[in-house]
Amino acid sequence: MSQNTSSRSVPRQSMWSFFREFLRDRQRIGAIAPTSTAVGRHMARLAGVAEARTVVELGAGTGAITAPVIEALPADARMWAYEIHDPFLAHLRERFDDPRVTFLNESAEAVRELRAREAPEGFDAIVCSIPFSLLPPVATDGILAAAAAALRPGGTFVALQYHPTYLVPLLRRHFGSVRREFHPFNLPPTLLITAREPRGDR
Numbered sequence: 464m465s466q467n468t469s470s471r472s473v474p475r476q477s478m479w480s481f482f483r484e485f486l487r488d489r490q491r492i493g494a495i496a497p498t499s500t501a502v503g504r505h506m507a508r509l510a511g512v513a514e515a516r517t518v519v520e521l522g523a524g525t526g527a528i529t530a531p532v533i534e535a536l537p538a539d540a541r542m543w544a545y546e547i548h549d550p551f552l553a554h555l556r557e558r559f560d561d562p563r564v565t566f567l568n569e570s571a572e573a574v575r576e577l578r579a580r581e582a583p584e585g586f587d588a589i590v591c592s593i594p595f596s597l598l599p600p601v602a603t604d605g606i607l608a609a610a611a612a613a614l615r616p617g618g619t620f621v622a623l624q625y626h627p628t629y630l631v632p633l634l635r636r637h638f639g640s641v642r643r644e645f646h647p648f649n650l651p652p653t654l655l656i657t658a659r660e661p662r663g664d665r
């Protein structure tokens with residue numbers, strides 16, 4: 464998968480600027496609008512961010528989930544957020560000025576190497592909104608395998624997905640426990656899938 468897109472920047476977070484970027488790169492962005500703050504806050508709760516020391520976000524977009532995760536993040540915790548769409552990355556760096564947070568312009572499977580560098584004992588939580596059902600299956604499996612390998616044994620992976628059935632069986636290859644819940648009050652309505660008991664590198 465190639466890593467970067469153009470260097471245009473998204474001037475402000477708005478439904479319109481997000482939708483415009485979606486029209487430019489539908490497959491990677493995979494959503495017509497940013498996630499709602501309520502769903503982002505719920506993801507942070509499911510991931511246990513308030514008790515975490517190390518948190519990773521995969522596919523940060525314009526920061527709709529990043530913001531509630533930062534809101535819940537303890538003062539001594541750290542967060543790393545991956546985003547490959549350059550205009551979104553520029554926006555994230557401008558929007559969030561927090562010494563606990565590092566934005567990475569790499570594809571999400573690099574999280575396996577991030578663990579080796581930054582959290583040898585494994586990350587506490589990973590939140591993810593990558594549109595897996597639009598990616599080649601091999602790319603999805605590569606990212607899920609890397610996420611399972613990057614978490615500590617008691618760590619939690621929470622994924623937001625619009626496709627009702629695609630991700631759960633793929634997650635079961637890498638996690639011992641997978642639960643999903645439906646959230647109708649989002650544009651579009653969405654599933655939150657919580658996976659625990661990572662099986663590590665397979």
Ligand SMILES: C[S@@+](CC[C@H](N)C(=O)[O-])C[C@H]1O[C@@H](n2cnc3c(N)ncnc32)[C@H](O)[C@@H]1O
Pocket residue numbers: 464491492493494496497498521522523524525526527528529545546547548551569570571572592593594
């Ligand atoms: C559905 S959008 C979600 C954006 C934001 N988190 C939100 O909830 O509003 C998916 C995001 O994942 C990013 N993305 C897609 N594939 C990725 C990959 N392999 N690594 C990192 N980010 C990726 C896209 O550029 C896009 O910003």
